[in-house]
Amino acid sequence: MKRSYNRVRLEIEGIVQGVGFRPFLYRLAGRHGVRGWVRNISGFVLVEAEGTQANLTSFIRAIKAEAPPLASITSIRSTAIPATGERSFLILPSAPGEKAIQVAPDSDVCADCLAELFDPGNRRYRYPFINCTNCGPRYSIITGIPYDRPLTTMASFTMCDACSAEYGDPANRRFHAQPNACPACGPRLRLVDPAGREIRGDAIATAVDLLKSGKILAVKGVGGYHLAVDAGNDGAVLELRRRKLRDEKPFALMAPDTAGIERHAVCHPLDRQLLEGPERPIVIIPKRPDSPLSASIAPANGYFGMMLPATPLHHLLLRGHGTPLVMTSGNLSDEPIVFRNADAFQRLAGIADYFLVHDRDIHSLSDDSVVRVFQGNPLFLRRSRGYVPRPVTLPATQKSVLAVGGELKTTICLTTGDRAFLSQHIGDLKNSPTLELLETTVGHLKKLLEIEPVVVAHDLHPDYVSTSFAGGMGGLPTVAVQHHHAHMASCMAENRLDGNVIGVIFDGTGFGLDGSIWGGEFLVGGYRTFERRGHLRCVPLPGGDIAARETFRMAISYLYDSYGEALFDLKLPFMAEIGERDRKLLLAMLQRRINTPLSSGCGRLFDAVAALIGLRTSVSYEGQAAIELEALAEQSLPSGEYPYALFDEKAGVAIDFRMTIGALLKDMEDGAALPVMARRFHDTLAAATADVCAAIRRGCGMERVVLSGGVFQNRLLTERLHELLTSRGFTVFTHRLVPPNDGGLALGQAVIAGRTAL
Ligand code: ZN
Ligand code: ZN
Numbered sequence: 001m002k003r004s005y006n007r008v009r010l011e012i013e014g015i016v017q018g019v020g021f022r023p024f025l026y027r028l029a030g031r032h033g034v035r036g037w038v039r040n041i042s043g044f045v046l047v048e049a050e051g052t053q054a055n056l057t058s059f060i061r062a063i064k065a066e067a068p069p070l071a072s073i074t075s076i077r078s079t080a081i082p083a084t085g086e087r088s089f090l091i092l093p094s095a096p097g098e099k100a101i102q103v104a105p106d107s108d109v110c111a112d113c114l115a116e117l118f119d120p121g122n123r124r125y126r127y128p129f130i131n132c133t134n135c136g137p138r139y140s141i142i143t144g145i146p147y148d149r150p151l152t153t154m155a156s157f158t159m160c161d162a163c164s165a166e167y168g169d170p171a172n173r174r175f176h177a178q179p180n181a182c183p184a185c186g187p188r189l190r191l192v193d194p195a196g197r198e199i200r201g202d203a204i205a206t207a208v209d210l211l212k213s214g215k216i217l218a219v220k221g222v223g224g225y226h227l228a229v230d231a232g233n234d235g236a237v238l239e240l241r242r243r244k245l246r247d248e249k250p251f252a253l254m255a256p257d258t259a260g261i262e263r264h265a266v267c268h269p270l271d272r273q274l275l276e277g278p279e280r281p282i283v284i285i286p287k288r289p290d291s292p293l294s295a296s297i298a299p300a301n302g303y304f305g306m307m308l309p310a311t312p313l314h315h316l317l318l319r320g321h322g323t324p325l326v327m328t329s330g331n332l333s334d335e336p337i338v339f340r341n342a343d344a345f346q347r348l349a350g351i352a353d354y355f356l357v358h359d360r361d362i363h364s365l366s367d368d369s370v371v372r373v374f375q376g377n378p379l380f381l382r383r384s385r386g387y388v389p390r391p392v393t394l395p396a397t398q399k400s401v402l403a404v405g406g407e408l409k410t411t412i413c414l415t416t417g418d419r420a421f422l423s424q425h426i427g428d429l430k431n432s433p434t435l436e437l438l439e440t441t442v443g444h445l446k447k448l449l450e451i452e453p454v455v456v457a458h459d460l461h462p463d464y465v466s467t468s469f470a471g472g473m474g475g476l477p478t479v480a481v482q483h484h485h486a487h488m489a490s491c492m493a494e495n496r497l498d499g500n501v502i503g504v505i506f507d508g509t510g511f512g513l514d515g516s517i518w519g520g521e522f523l524v525g526g527y528r529t530f531e532r533r534g535h536l537r538c539v540p541l542p543g544g545d546i547a548a549r550e551t552f553r554m555a556i557s558y559l560y561d562s563y564g565e566a567l568f569d570l571k572l573p574f575m576a577e578i579g580e581r582d583r584k585l586l587l588a589m590l591q592r593r594i595n596t597p598l599s600s601g602c603g604r605l606f607d608a609v610a611a612l613i614g615l616r617t618s619v620s621y622e623g624q625a626a627i628e629l630e631a632l633a634e635q636s637l638p639s640g641e642y643p644y645a646l647f648d649e650k651a652g653v654a655i656d657f658r659m660t661i662g663a664l665l666k667d668m669e670d671g672a673a674l675p676v677m678a679r680r681f682h683d684t685l686a687a688a689t690a691d692v693c694a695a696i697r698r699g700c701g702m703e704r705v706v707l708s709g710g711v712f713q714n715r716l717l718t719e720r721l722h723e724l725l726t727s728r729g730f731t732v733f734t735h736r737l738v739p740p741n742d743g744g745l746a747l748g749q750a751v752i753a754g755r756t757a758l
């Protein structure tokens, strides 16, 4: 009986180039008895496949089910075409001038390469730069497109015969693996002292010995340098803190394997899945109380930020060391992470005792990504290495936009069609190195993604560095986007929402439409327009920006709001820390309204409560008080809420917390435990917020609520609010793809500007 053959043309879109997709299809075709060919075409992978209908069906199903680890298929379009009787399956070369499809993110070493790394019989045994088409550096080493060896930082290394043979063999795992290398032809690892003198012997074995003796090492990773010390050595950790000028901000840890993490922290299945994924983010997980690691790693914090080795070098180092290392970004507080060798010796000179370096350059720096799990999904605190430049799919096609973010935790966003590309973490735009980084990132991403924006979006704040940067973008039209509107649009866009929603936007600060400082906002609207329908009652910020660091000022402000001048009669414990002169000064400022801008910032409310209950009166990094207050609250079961009041104001419903503060003081007088008060405060804020949403719904009938802004990094608050809103019939949307904090702001700006008629 003669079998009938069918032929289909498949257009496969997504991250499908530079990730071993063509050899994967070649092997798959062989297994499923399919003939035809594959080739890279601008924008997608084109396949013609011929076989029996059953073979074709199983082939297409396997493409989706077994795609290489670094690939990410967004769509497969299939069209029937006439059969040709072709007998083989070929990988056809890309036509000259073919554009890159999408640049893949950096990835940890795959299981096959890891096995070879520790196989004494393998020619890459203990070679720290082992990789294949399924793993290794990508975004960080690409200098231009198309993604080909000459346009990576591997350009200066010439492959030996053995590596060339692998590279040219379609059946080999290293077919067209651009960073392919071996000890004979590739990059070399060196251990050197601060003067640049090489330490003789096995670099990794010696580095392990130095770490065990308490030394601080600068270690070159995939996106930049880390500073490493033995996490079990309290003295060494404290010394690193001292040299890095980093007072209390938690250090990240790297453990050799998942079992090594579980000895110190409590992992749920999704934590484990995130930890073990090729992106290798830092995952925030609860400490085990009996963990013997240094108490100075994450002081006053119930969590560890932990990750698994993210490069072959890390695997070698951690296996040698056996127990966790502190792996914190190689920089001085607030500066961008160091990623160039020459820079490392200069800027880390006073910090690192030794340097573990190599000659494969990093072209684009990226910090470690940081996530925690929320309701079965990742919640990004920082989206950077391993995820960038993976796009977010927008609800609709729009014009090409560049969005430059805000001031803190800046990222930029470029869009084309219905894809939005968020950059790696750039950081706080307060120092000139960060501004430089903003500039180079914009230029590099435009080139890599071949996007020529027609509009530039920026924050409404007139004094932000990013705002003036946007104005200098070669005369392109600019769109100023209100900060909290951008947060709302960011959450809408990643959830692919259109139309109008209620946006609950809680963060520290953002420039409001009325010129005051917003940060506890209830907005109603969509991408094009919005209205402010509610907010936290405004209080003065005594001293402006200083109030975000000297958080006792907020407690004083909230007390003044309730008790006026009599506030200092209250004799609260935290007041003992404020000198007589400062008290008088603060009071005078509040009375005469000098340097006391009004703010509805929700972050400042957390600061005030943390100071009132005596948790802390100042912070050394943004969000510290809120993080510690959440950690406290998690130690308590729910035990009711404090009272609060809602007032109708011109700018919508205002939540008035004066009664809350009064009840909190009463709790303190009665000697309530700190966790109980912290928990009640969280539950009060959630209840009041749900009430305002219900009041807004009565006016507009909307059922969809998006939650955004840095305060929603707080899992306890988000969970409680989610529960309350859902039980009242709302549909609630939170962030899963980009951070709720200002790291996700550019996405919202980009969509708003993309929809704005100019
Ligand atoms: Zn591999
Ligand atoms: Zn070689």
Ligand code: FE
Residues within 6 Å of the ligand: 483, 487, 507, 508, 509, 510, 709, 710, 741, 742
């Ligand atoms: Fe914000």
